[in-house]
Amino acid sequence: MEQPKQPKIITDKNEMREWSRSMRAQGKTIGLVPTMGYLHQGHLSLLREAHKHTQVFVVSIYVNPGQFSPNEDLSTYPSDFNGDINKLMSVPGGVDVVFHPHNLYDYGVGSVGNGEGGVEKEGVVSCVKDGGLGHETWVRVERLEKGLCGKSRPIFFRGVATIVTKLFNIVDPDVAVFGKKDYQQWRLVTRMVRDLDFSIRIIGSEITREKDGLAMSSRNVHLSTDEREKALSINRSLSKAKDAAEMGQINSRDLINSVIESIQEAGGRIDYAEIVDQESLKAVEKITSPVVFCIAAWFGKVRLIDNIEISS
Ligand code: AMP
Numbered sequence: 001m002e003q004p005k006q007p008k009i010i011t012d013k014n015e016m017r018e019w020s021r022s023m024r025a026q027g028k029t030i031g032l033v034p035t036m037g038y039l040h041q042g043h044l045s046l047l048r049e050a051h052k053h054t055q056v057f058v059v060s061i062y063v064n065p066g067q068f069s070p071n072e073d074l075s076t077y078p079s080d081f082n083g084d085i086n087k088l089m090s091v092p093g094g095v096d097v098v099f100h101p102h103n104l105y106d107y108g109v110g111s112v113g114n115g116e117g118g119v120e121k122e123g124v125v126s127c128v129k130d131g132g133l134g135h136e137t138w139v140r141v142e143r144l145e146k147g148l149c150g151k152s153r154p155i156f157f158r159g160v161a162t163i164v165t166k167l168f169n170i171v172d173p174d175v176a177v178f179g180k181k182d183y184q185q186w187r188l189v190t191r192m193v194r195d196l197d198f199s200i201r202i203i204g205s206e207i208t209r210e211k212d213g214l215a216m217s218s219r220n221v222h223l224s225t226d227e228r229e230k231a232l233s234i235n236r237s238l239s240k241a242k243d244a245a246e247m248g249q250i251n252s253r254d255l256i257n258s259v260i261e262s263i264q265e266a267g268g269r270i271d272y273a274e275i276v277d278q279e280s281l282k283a284v285e286k287i288t289s290p291v292v293f294c295i296a297a298w299f300g301k302v303r304l305i306d307n308i309e310i311s312s
Contacts, residue, residue: 047095
C-alpha cells in the first residue's frame, strides 16, 4: 500500500516562490487548491481533481481577512491545522506543499493596518478602509463582483480577487482548482485570469454533498442539529426546481418563488435566490439556455450558499 505523503509546510512566501521555481526548473507542472482550512471532503475532491492535471500540488490554507467585513465571522471561522494535514495525507497521491502563511498583508515595514473601521485580528489589514493602511491595492472584477453574494457582501469579491492574485503570484501554478459550490467565485476568478492574462488554467470542480444532500462547508459545524435539518430544505427545493425546469416549467419567477417558500417554511431567512446565466451570471426570466439557480440563506447565525446547474 502507498505510504501517506507528509506534505512540506511552508509559511514564508519567499520560500514558497523558491519551491515553485525549483519545481519549474525540474520541468514539473504545479497545481494549486486555495482554501481557508477546516478541510472536508469537498476540499479533498478539489485536490483529487488537481491530480488529474499537474504533477505536483500545493494546497493553501489561509483565512483571508481582506474578504470579511467587520460584522462577519472572521474571528469565529473554524480551524484545525493538524486535522487538515491528516485529511490531506489521506488522499492517495497527497499534496506536496501546504502553504500556510501567517499574514499575507504584513509587508514587514511597520505597514500593518491599524484596524480602524476594519478587522482587528493579530494586526491584519483592514478590509474596509483603504486609506492610511499598509495595503492599498485591490483587484476588482467590476460587474461580476456586484450581483448575488456581492449584494450583501460588498467587499467580499474584491478581497477574493486580491488574495487569489497574491496566491497566484506567490505559488505560480499552472492549474488552480475552485469549487462550483462558490459558483460566483469560480466564474469571477476565471474572468480575472482571462482579463489579466494570467497563464493559469482554472478548473471548476463539482459540489461535494453530505449523504442527505447538504453541501459540505466549513461553516456547517456552526449549525445546531435542528438548523442543520432545516437547512436540508435548500438542496431539496433546488433539486425540485431543477426537475420542474427540466420538465418544461421555464418561468424563473415561479421556480424562485417556490424555492423561497420552501426555505422560509423550514425556518430559513433568504439572502438571495436567483436564476442566472451560467457564465455572465445575469438574471434570466425564462430558462432557454443553461442556467444556475443560486441561493444564500441564513439558518440561525449561519449563512449558507448553494446552487444547482440547470440545462435548458
Ligand atoms: P473555502 O475553504 O470555503 O474558501 O473553500 C476553498 C475551496 O473549496 C473553494 O474553491 C470552494 O468552492 C471549495 N469548496 C468548498 N466547499 C465545497 C464543496 N462542498 N464541494 C466542492 N468544493 C467546495
